[in-house]
Amino acid sequence: MKLDAIVNQPVIETERLILRPLRRSDVGLLELYGSDARVASMTQSIPHPLPPGAIEAYVNRSLSDDRDEDVWVLDGTVSGLSELLGLITLKQMDREQSEIGYWIGPAFWNTGLASEAVRALVEANPHADKTMFGSVFQDNPASARVLTNAGFQYLGDAETYAVARGRTVPTWTYLKRLA
Secondary structure, X not given: OOOOOOOOOOOEEOOOOEEEEOOHHHHXXXXXXXXXXXXXXXXXXXXXXXXXXHHHHHHHHHHOOOOOEEEEEEEOHHHOOOOOOEEEEEEEOOOOEEEEEEEEOHHHOOOXXXXXXXXXXXXXXXXXXXXXXXXXXXXXXXXXXXXXXXXXXXXXXXXXXXXXXXXXXXEEEEEEEOO
């Protein structure tokens, strides 16, 4: 028998979602969405094509006691949707700061679910941060609206390497002061 570890991070409820810790049973839907080029190309770290075992390794890292990033599933079962609509992450940085990241499955784009999840995570502030950062690719203005809808302010332009694209991509960086 194999049991999942209990991850020390809060469950956060919204009107249409439950943000819950990742679990091993999420692997199938994570592989489905992660293997979609539309999803992978809008993230920094999801490769495309998705190599065998990549999702299992990600889940194992996410459940590890020494992780530096908390991962929540956007679970839509409370509103009759799928148990995994996307992911939202909070990576701890130094000086009471975290970086927020998120993606949502293409079937749920333009539904406001990503904005709802980001607002909920910011409001819950599980790391007791004074500042949160977020960055989006400049060719993804919908993701930028998610951050601005949650009160993030534009900070400046930068660039980052996107694994699925195999190149450096221009980004917009955003900041939200919490304390």
